[in-house]
Amino acid sequence: MPRRHCANQRLREQVGRWTEPRNVILDVLSHSKGHLSAKEIYDALYITHPRIGITTVYRTLELFLRLGFIQKVISPDGEAHYELRTEGNKGHHHHLICLRCGKIIDYQDFADEELELVKKTEKVLTQKHNFLILYHNIEFLGLCDKCRKDAGDI
Amino acid sequence: MPRRHCANQRLREQVGRWTEPRNVILDVLSHSKGHLSAKEIYDALYITHPRIGITTVYRTLELFLRLGFIQKVISPDGEAHYELRTEGNKGHHHHLICLRCGKIIDYQDFADEELELVKKTEKVLTQKHNFLILYHNIEFLGLCDKCRKDAGDI
DNA sequence: ATTATTAATGAAAATGATTATCATAAACTT
DNA sequence: AAGTTTATGATAATCATTTTCATTAATAAT
Numbered sequence: 001m002p003r004r005h006c007a008n009q010r011l012r013e014q015v016g017r018w019t020e021p022r023n024v025i026l027d028v029l030s031h032s033k034g035h036l037s038a039k040e041i042y043d044a045l046y047i048t049h050p051r052i053g054i055t056t057v058y059r060t061l062e063l064f065l066r067l068g069f070i071q072k073v074i075s076p077d078g079e080a081h082y083e084l085r086t087e088g089n090k091g092h093h094h095h096l097i098c099l100r101c102g103k104i105i106d107y108q109d110f111a112d113e114e115l116e117l118v119k120k121t122e123k124v125l126t127q128k129h130n131f132l133i134l135y136h137n138i139e140f141l142g143l144c145d146k147c148r149k150d151a152g153d154i
Numbered sequence: 155m156p157r158r159h160c161a162n163q164r165l166r167e168q169v170g171r172w173t174e175p176r177n178v179i180l181d182v183l184s185h186s187k188g189h190l191s192a193k194e195i196y197d198a199l200y201i202t203h204p205r206i207g208i209t210t211v212y213r214t215l216e217l218f219l220r221l222g223f224i225q226k227v228i229s230p231d232g233e234a235h236y237e238l239r240t241e242g243n244k245g246h247h248h249h250l251i252c253l254r255c256g257k258i259i260d261y262q263d264f265a266d267e268e269l270e271l272v273k274k275t276e277k278v279l280t281q282k283h284n285f286l287i288l289y290h291n292i293e294f295l296g297l298c299d300k301c302r303k304d305a306g307d308i
Numbered sequence: 309a310t311t312a313t314t315a316a317t318g319a320a321a322a323t324g325a326t327t328a329t330c331a332t333a334a335a336c337t338t
Numbered sequence: 339a340a341g342t343t344t345a346t347g348a349t350a351a352t353c354a355t356t357t358t359c360a361t362t363a364a365t366a367a368t
Binding site for chain 3: 339340341342343344345346347348349350351352353354355356357358359360361362363364365366367368
């Protein structure tokens with residue numbers, strides 16, 4: 001388990017045993033900027049750790065999700081992609097998703113208002129629906145630069 | 155094809171033939187508030203139109219999506235749900251999604267700022283990434299009222 | 309340290325949503 | 339009414355994700 005987390009009692013309990021596969025999978029996630037699918041993680045792993053099965057990748061991603069280490073983004077075709085969540089609000093970003101090729105672009109240049117608005121909205125919703133909000137996704141869907149050009153056949 | 159659309163030349167071309175299945179599927183969508191999965195639509199149909207196959211449901215949803223009649227929301231487990239898109243901004247809403255049971259709650263009480271902010275953000279993003287934004291999703295993920303209570307076993 | 313206990317792993321099979329195939333049927337055209 | 343084209347639906351294929359279960363590795367107990 002990453003050093004910054006192992007002091008956290010609640011996490012320690014949920015984690016159970018911190019194993020090599022978990023270590024390596026976290027490593028792959030932290031050394032790639034993108035939003036990796038389970039398959040992509042498995043492939044990246046396979047080079048150095050061919051013994052690690054894709055089942056473990058799925059199980060580990062589920063664990064990391066529960067622990068809040070990562071975030072899940074589902075692309076338009078329904079495939080799940082995962083990315084590391086950064087500490088605090090540093091690195092927090094939203095997504096631009098291309099409906100044609102599935103490309104995911106991050107953007108981070110929020111207006112200051114954006115964060116405030118989200119906070120405010122969360123508060124209202126929490127009260128009104130008694131919903132415990134853990135995180136949010138904001139995504140803009142459309143066509144990316146490339147696909148705009150060769151999108152005659154949509 | 156719904157009367158308000160049949161004057162639209164571009165739509166007419168994309169639609170081709172307006173058939174009974176398409177009519178019925180649109181009907182199911184417009185008579186339910188929720189976010190229906192393909193299976194749910196198929197089941198609803200089956201009572202009155204057992205001859206309509208689930209393949210047609212999928213194909214028709216894809217068509218409606220292309221035409222902009224409906225919107226696709228993918229739940230945390232990756233299953234797609236579809237809902238009618240309303241004219242203009244009436245009925246525009248965002249989602250609260252429960253990570254445990256997958257329940258989707260709509261909310262519509264935006265701050266006025268929300269719409270403005272979205273517009274502003276869209277403009278910035280369009281310019282910066284040359285991305286054509288068609289629509290956006292804002293969703294808050296967490297635990298719903300019910301699941302908060304019996305969530306001991308997460 | 310060694311053994312016992314328990315949790316994590318991985319191979320293989322199962323699941324389940326979505327897509328592709330293709331022969332048939334329905335809708336338009338002439 | 340006959341011919342042409344498009345949509346349909348049954349079936350099979352695909353593909354991401356889950357389940358199952360025997361094996362292995364990590365922690366606890368001795």
